Amino acid sequence: MAFKLPNGAIMEIGVAFATAILATAISNANPAVVSAAAHDLEDGDVVVVTSGWVRLDGKVARVDDALTSTFALEGIDTTRTQVYTAGSGAGSVRAVTSWAQISQITQVAMSGGEQQFYTFGFLEDDDDRQLPTTKNPITMTLTVADDPAKPYVPICEEADEDKEPRVVRLKLPNGSVIYYNAYVSISATPTLDRNSLMTRTITLSLAARPTRYAA
Known part of the structure; x- marks a missing residue:
């Protein structure tokens, strides 16, 4: 069992976004893997996803396992192909660059x-x-x-x-x-x-x- 108080919580709003990065494909996986040529994202970056999958469109996620042309959306599970139709998830991502x-x-x-x-x-x-x-x-x-x-x-x-x-x-x-x-x-x-x-x-x-x- 765990009990928590919200005292001391900090709320922040994104001030600026980087230029949108084209996502040529998003895999049916847990976590979902984004294909994006020559992206400059790093692990821990926070991105907003635009996707052909309605349930993923507009979601915020953290970048994980960033490589030269791919990165994972930490905690995002797109394995259910009846919801996330294979091959239909392409779109873009925008990273938050600063907070207030x-x-x-x-x-x-x-x-x-x-x-x-x-x-x-x-x-x-x-x-x-x-x-x-x-x-x-x-x-x-x-x-x-x-x-x-x-x-x-x-x-x-x-x-x-x-x-x-x-x-x-x-x-x-x-x-x-x-x-x-x-x-x-x-x-x-x-x-x-x-x-x-x-x-x-x-x-x-x-x-x-x-x-x-x-x-």
Whole structure:
């Protein structure tokens, strides 16, 4: 058994991306191996994947086993060919080149992710039946102390304006890391409650399922 507190966790947003690298093929393997001629990626680099496979498209992954023309997507399993059709995964990857800490977070609220069901019944049934369908989209809402001088603020404001997803990294105290690819928005003005901190709200609307790595 293991118990953890989030105290001391650090959240960061990607500031800049490198030029996209063409992925001529992605293998059906665990971990998936990307073919990319003369790439300059190194083990530990963080990339966003664009792929012909819908379930992989938009995912964030770490680079592992980097060689001259191939590298692995750590923790990404594409062995299920009924989902990841062989030969259809080609696309591109973009590496995050720098980060800014989203500091002075006072609260993190999560919503969404609930399993939805299709409910039905047969004429001869006394009780209805359920089949799992999709899950609700996930949203993270960060409440932060208002400080327009913080480096992350213009990054979030730019993301709010251009409506392009950004990579967000959550570093937990035990050394594990969670990566999110999300559309980022930020409230235009701070709250003004008497005798309370002035705060702004940052909303992360996930564009793909998060990727988690153990310490």
